[in-house]
Amino acid sequence: MSRPTPRALRTTANTVGVIAFLVAAFPVYWMVNSSFLARNEIRSPTPTWVPFGGDLDNYRTVFGTDQFLDALKVSLMVTGLTIAVALLFAFVAAVAVSRFRFRGRLSFVVTLLVIQMIPVEGLFISQYKMLEAMDLLNTVVGLTLVYVAGVLPFTIWTLRGFVAGVPYELEEAAMMDGCSRPQAFFRVTLPLLAPGLVATGVFGFIQAWNEFTLALVVMTREDQRTLPLWLSTFTDVNRGTDWGGIMAGSTLIAVPVIIFFLVVQGRMVSGLTSGAVKG
Amino acid sequence: MSRTLSDVEHRPVTDVPHGPAPRRTRTSPLPYALLVPAVLALALALGYPLVRQVVLSFQDFGLAQQFGRPPDWIGLDNYRELVTDGYLWRVTARSIAFCLVNAALTMAIGVGLALLMRHMSRGVRLLVQTGLLLAWAMPVVASLTVWQWLFDTQYGVVNHVLTGLGLDYEGHGWLLRPLSFFFVATVIVVWMSVPFVAFTVYAALTQLPEELVEAAEIDGAGAGSRFRHVVLPTIRPVLLVVGLLQVIWDLRVFTQIYILQEAGGSARDTNLLGTYIYRLGIGGGEFGMSAAVAIFMLALTVVLTAPYVRAMLRQEGET
Numbered sequence: 113m114s115r116p117t118p119r120a121l122r123t124t125a126n127t128v129g130v131i132a133f134l135v136a137a138f139p140v141y142w143m144v145n146s147s148f149l150a151r152n153e154i155r156s157p158t159p160t161w162v163p164f165g166g167d168l169d170n171y172r173t174v175f176g177t178d179q180f181l182d183a184l185k186v187s188l189m190v191t192g193l194t195i196a197v198a199l200l201f202a203f204v205a206a207v208a209v210s211r212f213r214f215r216g217r218l219s220f221v222v223t224l225l226v227i228q229m230i231p232v233e234g235l236f237i238s239q240y241k242m243l244e245a246m247d248l249l250n251t252v253v254g255l256t257l258v259y260v261a262g263v264l265p266f267t268i269w270t271l272r273g274f275v276a277g278v279p280y281e282l283e284e285a286a287m288m289d290g291c292s293r294p295q296a297f298f299r300v301t302l303p304l305l306a307p308g309l310v311a312t313g314v315f316g317f318i319q320a321w322n323e324f325t326l327a328l329v330v331m332t333r334e335d336q337r338t339l340p341l342w343l344s345t346f347t348d349v350n351r352g353t354d355w356g357g358i359m360a361g362s363t364l365i366a367v368p369v370i371i372f373f374l375v376v377q378g379r380m381v382s383g384l385t386s387g388a389v390k391g
Numbered sequence: 392m393s394r395t396l397s398d399v400e401h402r403p404v405t406d407v408p409h410g411p412a413p414r415r416t417r418t419s420p421l422p423y424a425l426l427v428p429a430v431l432a433l434a435l436a437l438g439y440p441l442v443r444q445v446v447l448s449f450q451d452f453g454l455a456q457q458f459g460r461p462p463d464w465i466g467l468d469n470y471r472e473l474v475t476d477g478y479l480w481r482v483t484a485r486s487i488a489f490c491l492v493n494a495a496l497t498m499a500i501g502v503g504l505a506l507l508m509r510h511m512s513r514g515v516r517l518l519v520q521t522g523l524l525l526a527w528a529m530p531v532v533a534s535l536t537v538w539q540w541l542f543d544t545q546y547g548v549v550n551h552v553l554t555g556l557g558l559d560y561e562g563h564g565w566l567l568r569p570l571s572f573f574f575v576a577t578v579i580v581v582w583m584s585v586p587f588v589a590f591t592v593y594a595a596l597t598q599l600p601e602e603l604v605e606a607a608e609i610d611g612a613g614a615g616s617r618f619r620h621v622v623l624p625t626i627r628p629v630l631l632v633v634g635l636l637q638v639i640w641d642l643r644v645f646t647q648i649y650i651l652q653e654a655g656g657s658a659r660d661t662n663l664l665g666t667y668i669y670r671l672g673i674g675g676g677e678f679g680m681s682a683a684v685a686i687f688m689l690a691l692t693v694v695l696t697a698p699y700v701r702a703m704l705r706q707e708g709e710t
Contacts, residue, residue, distance in 0.1 A: 117510045125510035129519045132504055136522035136586070140529060142548065143537045159548050201428040208425035220426065227437060229696070231643035233665035234689040235437065237672040237681050238444035261436030264429055322530040324646045325665075329673060340532040344650050355540050362533035373528035 143366070147171070147359040154356050170360035180361065182335055183342035187321060189252045190338060194259040194320040195313050198267050201260070202312065203305075206271035211280065221272075224265040232262065236329045243330060250336045255327060259320050267312045274308030275301075314376045318369055339365050444682045452679035462679070469683040479667075479684065483691070486642060486663040489573060490695070493580050493644075494637040500581065501588025502630070506622075508593050520590075527586035535650045538579045542566075566656040573661070576647050584640070588633050595629040596622070628706055635699040642692060645669070664688045 117125070146154060148166025174180050209217060239258055240249070248254030278301050286296035327338045337345070343365060346358045448469055450462040473479045504523075508516055526534075542549050542565045553560035566572050599622060607617050623630075645665035652658045658670060668688065672681030 121510050122512065125507040126512055126515045128504070128507050129511045129515040133515075133518045133522035136519075136526040136582070139534060139537045139541060139582070140525045142541060143533065146540065155546055157546075157551075159546075159551055197432075201432055204425040205429040208422040212419070212422035212425075214419075214422045217422070220430075227433065229639060229692070230437070230441075231639065231665075231688065231692055233643045233645050233668060234685045234692065235440050235444065237668060237678060237685050238440035238447060239436065240673060241447065241678060242440050242443060257432070258436050260432050264433060268429060322532070324532055325649075328649070329669070340530065343532050343536060344653065346536070353543075355543070355546070358536050359540065362530075362536045366528075366530050366533045369530050370525065370528040374524070 140366075143359050143362050145359075146355060147363045149356055151354070151356060170356040171364070173354075173357050174360050174364065179334075179337070179342055183337045183339045186252065186331070186336055187339040190255050190259065191317055191320040193252065193256045194263065195316040197256065198260045198263045198316050199309060199313055202264055202267035202271050203309070205264075205268045206275045209268070210272045210276040221269075224269055227265045232325055236326060239326070240329050248330075250331055250333045255330045255338075258326050258330065259323065262323075262326070263316045263319050267316060270312050270315070271305075271308055274305055278304045311376050314372045317372055321365075321369060444685060447679055447682035448686050450679045452677075452682075454676040457676055457678070465679075469679050470687075473680065473683055473687065479687075482662050482664060482667045483687075487691075487695070489577070489644070489663060490638060490641040493577055493584070493641040494634065496577065496581050497584040497588055497637050497641075498630075498634055501585045501633075502592050504585065504589040505592035505596055508589070509596060523586035523589055526582060527590075529583070531583065531646050532650070534583060535579065535647060538575070538582075539651070539654055542575055564655070566651060566654060569657070569660040572651060572656045576644075576651055579647050580641065580644060584637065588637070591629060591633050592626060595626040599625050628703075631699060631703050631706065635696055635703070638695055638699065639692060642695060643688075664691070 145161070145163050145166075147170050148163035148168070149160055150167070150169065153160045153166075208214075209221060243249050243254045243257075246254070248257070282300050282304075283293075283296045286300045287293060291299060322340060323338075324340045324344070327341050328344075331337055331341060339361075343358065343361050346354070346361060449464060449466060450456075451465045451468070452462045456462045504519070508519060511519065529537075541547055544550070544562055544564045547565075549565075550560045550563050553563075565575050603621050604617060607621050612620065643665055644663060648661065648663050648666050649669065652661055652666065658666065662670065664684065665688075668681045668684050671677050671684060675681075
């Protein structure tokens with residue numbers, strides 16, 4: 113990038129850049145802005161562009177509704193369980209794939225990539241029928257089951273790289289110094305894998321926390337809704353929609369994701385390009 | 392800690408001294424045992440439903456069966472009925488058109504931004520990246536509610552601004568007509584998808600050897616031919632992967648369409664394959680038929696992505 117950019121090109125690029133920033137960021141700004149506004153400011157012919165004199169009433173309303181608290185509870189349970197199970201299963205599988213040579217290893221890895229290409233929308237009908245037969249509709253366990261299968265391929269794929277990145281010689285050296293194999297593994301290898309576990313755990317969080325389609329299919333009962341479902345039923349065509357409340361709810365859901373997203377951003381870019389993520 | 396992170400992250404798998412498997416040359420049952428939990432979970436939640444779905448698509452499975460009557464085996468009848476149903480083809484054509492338009496727009500805007508990002512001042516580039524990151528990180532349902540609010544008939548900012556520009560958009564209902572409905576859906580989908588393309592392609596462009604571009608310029612290559620002969624070959628592998636993912640994602644688009652339909656669009660006039668499957672099966676109880684549409688959709692995904700996959704495989708073979 114040493115070559116100087118011509119003036120005209122730079123001006124054009126900068127202008128496009130500012131426009132792109134405005135288009136990309138405005139909806140996010142508008143969400144936060146509207147979440148502070150009172151009903152009469154929201155329902156006014158002229159929009160309020162900056163939330164001067166705004167307050168937290170919308171947030172108080174959201175936290176005051178049982179539906180939100182129920183949905184928060186369900187979302188936290190499903191997300192937590194999904195991360196825990198997926199990390200455990202993916203971790204042992206990643207160890208197998210990157211630490212051992214065995215027949216079927218390559219086909220397993222290729223199968224993971226192929227599974228990534230299957231659209232959920234092409235399978236949810238039979239997943240619904242299966243969970244119905246197992247009596248797992250409207251249960252945290254049922255939704256977790258399909259979520260785990262959704263995030264497993266990417267998690268195994270990514271952890272595989274991390275495990276392979278820890279030289280086996282380190283473990284051998286520890287064993288030479290008198291550690292048993294499990295000791296060597298837990299004291300030497302596992303700590304080195306912490307960043308990988310955090311990155312894939314965060315990925316699992318974002319997926320499970322945001323997911324809408326399968327939640328809509330599996331959680332048909334109102335008291336079993338996840339947060340995205342709760343948010344989507346907030347809009348009401350017939351009674352005037354409480355946009356301030358919805359924006360407060362949206363902000364509450366978005367903030368943890370945005371924070372976590374910034375944590376793993378680099379990994380998302382490289383992981384996605386290796387073709388190993390569902391959107 | 393941070394040193395460890397980058398060390399581990401940036402070392403490709405193949406850099407491991409003795410290949411991927413330094414331990415155990417003879418076959419041991421341990422690796423298979425370690426794979427059991429993952430394989431079981433995938434087989435139960437994806438494998439079994441896939442088989443079940445194929446079976447279901449050959450059965451007459453409607454509301455009566457839902458209440459306990461055993462399903463009848465009807466062979467290809469579901470497929471025959473679908474193929475002769477004009478509506479399925481309308482939905483399919485709509486889905487393919489939506490997918491191609493959205494994927495093309497996303498790629499064009501994303502790649503364009505990535506190319507321009509190299510010529511922006513540092514500050515502006517940082518600004519763009521911040522904005523894109525925010526849009527990318529927004530949960531899909533949250534961004535849908537915001538866009539609905541922006542396009543709101545009565546108090547939406549879009550109508551306000553357009554009216555301010557002297558256009559007749561006061562009280563304009565954006566979701567009422569199918570074309571306008573898909574316009575809104577396209578804006579939302581492209582807005583959400585561009586950041587990924589822009590970031591990925593920009594990352595690929597930073598790998599571009601600058602001397603090569605300079606040499607081409609000295610040899611008198613114009614901007615167009617520099618792009619075609621120098622820049623494009625470098626980023627082609629990334630473009631292929633990103634393009635493939637866009638096609639897959641835009642063909643299966645569900646959440647955006649479903650939520651906009653609930654917000655006031657006419658479902659029948661705006662169904663794409665995903666929402667059609669949902670409304671047919673879970674909404675209407677026609678499980679056999681919707682399973683057949685789902686199988687059709689899976690097949691369509693394979694067909695639409697086949698050229699990309701072949702190109703990717705060829706590229707893999709060249710290197």
